[in-house]
Amino acid sequence: MSRLVVSGLRAAVGGQEILRGVDLEVDSGQVHAVMGPNGSGKSTLAHVIMGRPGYDVLGGSVTLDEDELLALPTWKRAQAGLFLALQYPTEVPGVPLEDALAEALRARDDGEAVDVHRRLADEAARVGLDARFLARPLNVDFSGGEKKRNETVQLGVLRPKIALLDELDSGLDIDALRAVSRRVEQETKETNLGVLVITHYSRILRELQPDKVSVLRKGRIVATGGPDLADELERTGYAGYEDDEGETPPAPSAANADPFADPLL
Numbered sequence: 001m002s003r004l005v006v007s008g009l010r011a012a013v014g015g016q017e018i019l020r021g022v023d024l025e026v027d028s029g030q031v032h033a034v035m036g037p038n039g040s041g042k043s044t045l046a047h048v049i050m051g052r053p054g055y056d057v058l059g060g061s062v063t064l065d066e067d068e069l070l071a072l073p074t075w076k077r078a079q080a081g082l083f084l085a086l087q088y089p090t091e092v093p094g095v096p097l098e099d100a101l102a103e104a105l106r107a108r109d110d111g112e113a114v115d116v117h118r119r120l121a122d123e124a125a126r127v128g129l130d131a132r133f134l135a136r137p138l139n140v141d142f143s144g145g146e147k148k149r150n151e152t153v154q155l156g157v158l159r160p161k162i163a164l165l166d167e168l169d170s171g172l173d174i175d176a177l178r179a180v181s182r183r184v185e186q187e188t189k190e191t192n193l194g195v196l197v198i199t200h201y202s203r204i205l206r207e208l209q210p211d212k213v214s215v216l217r218k219g220r221i222v223a224t225g226g227p228d229l230a231d232e233l234e235r236t237g238y239a240g241y242e243d244d245e246g247e248t249p250p251a252p253s254a255a256n257a258d259p260f261a262d263p264l265l
């Protein structure tokens, strides 16, 4: 049983405070969805939790099983059991996926115990990623959908305690979306994975069923609820969720609507 706890997290980038006191928790086996409009700080939150360079942490804490992560470099956070699927996965010329994963498992002392080749082939099959991608340089010239399937394969092979998924659904067609979200949902049961899923749209939450849904707006969590909250956001957009400065939110607009939503649902 693991627990990720983010409390009072404040962070700046480029001299501007983006996260203004974020509190949330993710437990093993649980899915916590963080939804919010563009620019609300969702990716910043994921990056700061994982320790991506370039962000100034101004306050608060991030603990995994009561160990403070904020002082650790990214690789130690990964070693502790944290995983981040990037919104925009990085291309790594010259490094095939299997080498990268074997190295990651060795760093976690699982290098000998795990048959990487076999687990990789198995995970790729489960999300419908063709085996020829496994030997190619990581993400180089992959389509958007292939990159996201690839992130899901890495998650399946590494079996972290807690995964942060930053818009795993962006750029995916319906079949790919179903494949990756189903796979992650299975992992919450098979390996007791805890998931922080960051998304604009509730589509991904049809297969990957959230226990909790929080709304991030202007760097703060402004509402938390159950799965119903995602359905409500799908209907109304984010307009009803003001931040605590009492600003008048923009009226609901087509910009908030999911262009891929099934009109019959």
Ligand code: ADP
Residues within 6 Å of the ligand: 013, 014, 018, 036, 037, 038, 039, 040, 041, 042, 043, 044, 045, 054
């Ligand atoms: P989201 O993922 O919710 O769309 P982001 O976390 O990517 O939002 O961005 C939040 C805000 O931080 C935006 O206003 C964005 O322009 C700003 N921001 C993000 N990264 C940088 C950066 N490297 N330099 C300056 N501003 C940034």
Ligand code: MG
Residues within 6 Å of the ligand: 042, 043, 044, 087, 167
């Ligand atoms: Mg983002």
